[in-house]
Amino acid sequence: MTLQVAxxxxxxxxxxxxxxxxxEWSRHVDDAxxxxxxxxxAELLSEAEAAPLVVGPYLIxxxxxxxxxxxxxxxxxxxKERIRAYGPSIHPAFAKKMVPEHFDPSTDVxxxxxxxx
Numbered sequence: 001m002t003l004q005v006a007x008x009x010x011x012x013x014x015x016x017x018x019x020x021x022x023x024e025w026s027r028h029v030d031d032a033x034x035x036x037x038x039x040x041x042a043e044l045l046s047e048a049e050a051a052p053l054v055v056g057p058y059l060i061x062x063x064x065x066x067x068x069x070x071x072x073x074x075x076x077x078x079x080k081e082r083i084r085a086y087g088p089s090i091h092p093a094f095a096k097k098m099v100p101e102h103f104d105p106s107t108d109v110x111x112x113x114x115x116x117x
Contacts (some may be wrong), residue, residue, distance in 0.1 A: 003062050005032035005074065006044050007084065008054035016084045019048050019057075029074045029085040034064065 006019040007029075017025035018032035026032065035044040041059065048057035061077040076082050083089055 003034050003036055003064060004041055004044070004059040005029065005034055005062050006048035006057055007032075007060055007081070008048060008051070008057035011053055011055055017054060018085075019044065019051070023047070025051070025054060029062070029076065030072065032062070032074055034062065034074065035059075 008017055008019075008025070009015065010017050010025065015027060017027055018029050020026045020031045021033045033044065035041040045057070045059055048054070048059075051057065060081045063075045063077060065073040065075060067073060076085050
């Protein structure tokens with residue numbers, strides 16, 4: 001079972017956005033419309049490509065989690081897409097929001113990683 005959502009960049013400011021159930025583009029991946037069946041995936045991509053307010057729409061694979069006491073959480077499968085969805089991985093001050101299981105500089109930092117080697 002492959003779950004996918006549509007993502008793009010907003011033309012007005014370049015912000016990463018996700019196509020929602022209401023047909024509007026949201027900055028939050030948790031608001032994204034999820035497609036699972038082939039015909040739903042094709043329809044989602046078609047709608048995203050026809051949108052005039054965004055550039056470069058494409059589909060990404062996601063996982064859906066439902067932690068206890070919390071609502072639905074959508075998590076992109078690849079690290080690249082997590083960075084696009086949640087913000088830079090270099091410092092928490094630059095992150096869009098705290099996201100469970102995303103890069104945590106207080107525990108995931110090594111001198112090699114931070115120096116880009």
